[in-house]
Amino acid sequence: MNKAARFTARLLLTTFFAAPAAAADSASHHMSENIDEAYTIIKDFIAQKYGRDHPVPPGEAESETPNGEEPGYPLALAQCSTGGDNYVSEGPLRQTLIAIAFMTLVAEQQLSRAKYPPDLWEPALDDFETKALNSVNEGKRLGFEEWPSLENASEEINNNIRTRGMKMRPTTPFSECGGGPARFRIHVEPNSARAMLMPKMMYTYCKTIGKDPSNREACDFWHAPIEHEQWVYLGGVYKLRFQLGANLTPIEEFDFDRYLDGDTVVLRAKH
Structure with a gap:
């Protein structure tokens, strides 16, 4: 190829x-x-x-x-x-x-x-x-x-x-190119929580056009929720929040470029 x-x-x-x-x-x-x-x-x-x-x-x-x-x-x-x-x-x-x-x-x-x-x-x-x-x-x-x-x-x-x-x-x-983003195993704490991610670029896009990033329908760039021990393909800086039962945590930032392909990444919800 x-x-x-x-x-x-x-x-x-x-x-x-x-x-x-x-x-x-x-x-x-x-x-x-x-x-x-x-x-x-x-x-x-x-x-x-x-x-x-x-x-x-x-x-x-x-x-x-x-x-x-x-x-x-x-x-x-x-x-x-x-x-x-x-x-x-x-x-x-x-x-x-x-x-x-x-x-x-x-x-x-x-x-x-x-x-x-x-x-x-x-x-x-x-x-x-x-x-x-x-x-x-x-x-x-x-x-x-x-x-x-x-x-x-x-x-x-x-x-x-x-x-x-x-x-x-x-x-x-x-040029000669290898792989792109990496594959990670996500460890969610607490295990019952679900992690939700959106690329920081898309978060910025929503804010620029006047869409509330915390509203999943208006700013519909959030990825599907990630379960505990799920493998995902990610790269770059993301906005992160957690679903804890019926509640959502405040939006924070997480940089996946700090990790290597195959790493277990701990995403910890702040109570």
Whole structure:
């Protein structure tokens, strides 16, 4: 399987299953009806979390080459964390918008760090981002052959390098990538409680559009409740609350990136 196929397969793992139909006044319905606004909120969140010049978590970006000089291997536009793996979020639309934002920001970062002149690559990335959002507005999702990819942007950048006779390494759409988020066994305390999680990005989205995050119907991005000793696939920072009988605990924050794949993670309800 080539790099692009591995990337797409890994991304589709968290996007393939359709989300339930959204209520007309819910946050997910707002997202489906206001895709460009939703994308702006999501992209701004990612840029602010990691810093616009550093959208990839530290240690995961490809090594730099001063002044873009060619070291003998291509510069990958997308990295292993690209595609929203830092934000496991149910629903094809959410994950697709996260993926576009991550791919655009990471590619900008890679090219800027390697000191490629902006006029060499900005039009190509702008075109990728515009076509990708147009495809989403047309109802397409990642995984379809007609969906725009970074391959076209990479080819355009490489053509610019050749046309100008520049001594810079060519670009490639994707680097070698491993797995994304990790699988955890959740230990809930007390054992009778149920843990409820929502990606922090989606919590921010609800607050931005005026939906109460504590209202599961209005802010319908909460994942299904997690039972004691259940195995789950998660990654990134989440908002967390517990259901204790008929009561719900206040919303708190929990970072799953502190744990390794296969770990037992204790989620403890505060009384």
